[in-house]
Amino acid sequence: MSRRFAKLLLVLLAAIALPAHAAGPVLHTYFDPDPAEDLALHATTADGKLPAAIETPSGVAQAPDPLRAPRNNEQTYGGSSTPSTIDATYRIDRNTSRPDLVSYDDPFIPAVTPFKRLFAYDVVEQSLELGVADKALVKLNVGGSVRSGDDQFYADMNVDLVAETAVRIPSVGPGTRVLSAHTNPPVSFQLQRDGAENWFIRSSESRRVRLVLQLAIGRETFGSPFAADASYASLSRFLPRMPQVIKAAGERVLEKIGISRAMTPAAAVGALVGHFRSFAPSDDRPLSSGAALYEELALSKKGVCRHRAYAFIITAQALGLPTRMIRNEAHAWVEVFDGQLWHRIDLGGAAERLDTERDPSQPMHAPPSDPFTWPEGAESAQDLVQRTMSPSGGSSRTTPAAGADGGAQGDGGVAVVPVPAQAPGAADGGTTPVDDRPASKLGVVLKNGSVKRGEPLAVAGRVESDGDGCRGVRVDFALRSESGKLIPIQSLSAGDDGKYDGAIVVPPNLEVGDYELVVSTPGDARCGAGTGE
Known part of the structure; x- marks a missing residue:
């Protein structure tokens, strides 16, 4: 069938060339920024609103220029660019094969690739879709100072504001605090979050702005042992409702993989992580649906990152562990709560390659050591980053792929599958195999x-x-x-x-x-x- 898309308006701005030199004295001399000097002098950005540099466990990070206007050719969040606002839900698919290439945008400094926190789900619905238990939005306070044990970040992103609408934006992790927030052009706005800590920005205006934030988050969120003294009784008040039929399916899985409440929550989390990290991608797709599809995924240990995270949240909540599934356009993972801290836990299953861009002068985030073990042969998301960022592993943006908008790659690495242009064997002049199957x-x-x-x-x-x-x-x-x-x-x-x-x-x-x-x-x-x- 043929469907023709309407043309999209593209505005091209002509650049005005200035002379390389002019008569008269030189009034200003440009010097390259020196982050170490900025730290020593406690320097601020030109507008005085941000520290010019911050020292992090990952290295010295230089502040983005808060006076720079948004550019049309840059990745933009919100508006039509990040579909599904406060009502976003998630339904798992049967495509368990590993994608070769996924696109990813990282607006943070240091870059948290591929763990940008864009969509978070904390409840399993009767339909087996994931959603948010408490969708009510509350204000994110802006201000405060860095605490001992914090990681610090800048955020620098274009946002399409929609008047009186909560527009989704990413964060670096659960429990992130906003120390400073500014837009260019300046507008009145409020940052908000829901019960799963999805972030939004709301304004009375509809326009594109550049949003610059200074953020702080407890570093232990990215890697620390689960609380040994956590109990199922103490965690129960943090659990959302779970339909009985789904809980029963989760309990069947728990029984078959040998995990029960006879184990402490800390021991159970470790066992669950070990089980779901041992998944493998498969071109042999599951055939079941509903609760049976969840059970098939969990027991066959088949799938990529999103299948692992989806099956993990159902299984963990059925056991009595408060759990969230997190995803963006390139990866999916889970967060588990021990009564005091949400722990970010990578289950692996990332794509083979990542199509992304980064500023080599800025550091990559270096998380603490992973407290959980990896099965032999399993690959973490950090392996994907190392392949992508190495001199031979990086990829350019020449491959047409969806951007960081929860779209074509928005299921945490859905494969981009090329449409077959010719029959197998035709490319090399071989004989085309006889296909007795009736055409679809x-x-x-x-x-x-x-x-x-x-x-x-x-x-x-x-x-x-x-x-x-x-x-x-x-x-x-x-x-x-x-x-x-x-x-x-x-x-x-x-x-x-x-x-x-x-x-x-x-x-x-x-x-x-x-x-x-x-x-x-x-x-x-x-x-x-x-x-x-």
Whole structure:
């Protein structure tokens, strides 16, 4: 089927060239910033609102220029760029294969790659979707000072404000405090959070601003032992409600993996982390749905980061441990509460490569040592960072992929799957294998009246072969440009009846123009491949 997207307005600003020199005396001489000198002199930024540099366990971080205006070519949060505000929910998928490349944006200094905290969920609904138990927003206070044991960060991001609307922005971790907050251009605003510590900014104006923050957070959040004296009784008041049918499924999993309340909460957390870190990606996708899909994921130990975190939160809450699932466009992990502190815990399962940019003059965040062990052969998110940031492992932004907006990569590393352009064997002149499977037919309905870059596009349809639905097959989406170039977007999974219903996101860095939506499937053992245009 063919759907043509409306053209997006792109405003190009002409640069004004200034002469390299002019007559008269030199009134100012430029000196490169010296963070060490700024620290020694307790210097501030030009506006006097931020320390010019901060000393962190990761190294000396230099403050961003708070007077610089937002730029149109930079990653932007909020507005249509970060879909789903206070009502965001999460439903797991069956695509357990490992993505090769995911996009990621990090607005923090030091960079917390890939642990930018963008979406947090703390309750499991009857539908097996994850949500937020307490969606009421409360004010985030601004002010205070650095405490002993703190990590410090700057945040520097573009935000599209929407008048009288809570606009989602990222944070560095649970319990983060805001020491200073400013926008350019200056506007009146308030920072807010919900019960799962999702962050939002609210203003009476609709405009793009540059938001600069100074942040502090207890360093032990990023790596410290779970409290040995924690008890299930003391933790019970922090647990959200859990539907009995889901709790029963969690208890079945706990019984089969040998974890029970006979263990202390600290011991149980360690055992759970060991189990879910031993997952592995798989191209053999699960076929079940509902609670059975959760149990299949948890017991088969199949999946990438988001599957691990999703199954972990259900299992841990069924045991009696307050737990959250956290995700962004590239990675997913969990946080577990011991009565005093939320612990960030990486379960692994990251993509093979990360498409990101960073300032090499600024430090990368160096967290404390991981208090939990990694099974042999397992890879942490830190391994992904090292591959990406090494001289041979970095990747450029030449690959079309979704940006950091909770979109095409917004499920914590959903694979970007290229649409097959030719049959296997054709590329090298070999003989194309005979495919006896009946070809699949794909239907698609676009639910949105308009489409914008970085905004979710609701799609629904059905995949069938010989009149029967193709259960659980992958449905790939791509855009075809006027020149014929295919730009992969995202994949969804069909349900038991071959129907799919979800949202894909048009990459925010997509060039302006007319595009056709191309839908395809590689099929499965029964259903053949198929493409709809």
